[in-house]
Amino acid sequence: MTIGNLYTRASAPSNPGVVKSYDIKSAEGFTETFTININIYEGVNIYGWQTNIIFDPAKLAVLEVRAGNFLADNNIVFDSVSGGISGTRPYGVKIGDAMLCFATDIRPNLILVFGCRWGDVPEVSGSGTVAKITFGVLNNAQEPYYIDLGDPVLVNKQGWVISEGWLAIE
Numbered sequence: 001m002t003i004g005n006l007y008t009r010a011s012a013p014s015n016p017g018v019v020k021s022y023d024i025k026s027a028e029g030f031t032e033t034f035t036i037n038i039n040i041y042e043g044v045n046i047y048g049w050q051t052n053i054i055f056d057p058a059k060l061a062v063l064e065v066r067a068g069n070f071l072a073d074n075n076i077v078f079d080s081v082s083g084g085i086s087g088t089r090p091y092g093v094k095i096g097d098a099m100l101c102f103a104t105d106i107r108p109n110l111i112l113v114f115g116c117r118w119g120d121v122p123e124v125s126g127s128g129t130v131a132k133i134t135f136g137v138l139n140n141a142q143e144p145y146y147i148d149l150g151d152p153v154l155v156n157k158q159g160w161v162i163s164e165g166w167l168a169i170e
Contacts, residue, residue: 070128
């Protein structure tokens with residue numbers, strides 16, 4: 001499988017939750033499924049992040065979006081299209097948890113994904129997974145299945161864009 005543009009530098013300055021996308025398709029309708037991770041590498045003072053995931057909807061369909069545990073072990077996942085909520089604390093977020101939101105209705109080939117810590121808590125530094133997206137390969141689709149990371153942004157607690165660290169998909 002080929003995934004394009006694996007590493008993109010951020011532009012200047014457990015138990016993950018699961019929520020399915022608005023266009024859910026049964027895994028039986030696909031020739032295969034695979035999951036990509038959205039990771040932060042060498043981040044310094046990270047409070048939140050955002051990126052677009054660009055893919056070919058003629059070959060791939062989004063099956064689910066889950067939170068990683070880099071920002072916090074407990075999380076809430078919010079599907080902005082369906083209003084679906086899940087995660088390790090789907091019935092109430094607590095100070096120190098993390099929130100992951102995603103939208104799949106902006107364009108057929110794009111998922112907007114973003115996350116942040118919750119409350120007046122310290123920022124996080126280091127590397128880790130912030131989200132996982134499972135795709136289904138549509139019947140008869142041939143490789144390569146290009147998936148790109150677009151417009152990555154990392155922010156600190158004050159909402160300022162920071163350049164220490166980067167987002168990547170694997």
